[in-house]
Amino acid sequence: MKPQKKLPRKFYTRDVHTVAKELLGKFLVRKIGRKHLIGKIVEVEAYDGSVDKAAHTYGGKTKRNEVMFNEGGFLYVYFTYGMHFCSNVVTGKLNEGKAVLLRAIEPLGGLDKMALNRFGKKDISTMELKNLTNGPAKICQAFGIVRSENGTDLAGNEIFILDSSKLSENKIASSTRIGIKKSVDLPWRYYIKNNSFLSRK
């Protein structure tokens, strides 16, 4: 099963929950020089500033969150806990303030580079492989995504997502979101059942 073509703008400009679920099973790609880092998206969370107090956009536009108010198909990268970056796929139309947080990825290509980014060495243990990209900040570290990638157009050639066949509903599970203190009861975390690279069951 070969990855297909790049997802078009139209994919991203739809409803945040539709995009969140359809991102599962797709392939995140980061081009570095002539190398490619690639991984399958296995866990995401939806954030919707119109109703969701946990969303960065809930209180309106600021310098920090302005990218999240773009139309769909841009990367919103934020800095948190004084040391971590996390990345989101912006969805919907201009000024909606909705995005999908990438929470876990199954690493597939460029493993040595990801290992170097995460652990400072190419050869890693089985345990380190499992811990390579199973969390939002771990994804950014492995893929080398930092502040300067905030606002990257996913319709471009640096960071993009490749299509693959849509997963059937029975392979997808949902739960409440992880690590937040507001709007804690919204069941807006979506993940591929039984995948071994999830940040949690």
Place this chain on the structure above:
DNA sequence: CCACGGATTGGCT
């Protein structure tokens, strides 16, 4: 296995 706390910057009250 689980619970807890430290790291460390910067956005917003």
Place this chain on the structure above:
DNA sequence: GCCAATCCGTGGA
């Protein structure tokens, strides 16, 4: 000044 869409190491059961 408070505290965050996290991660990792430690210490106890």
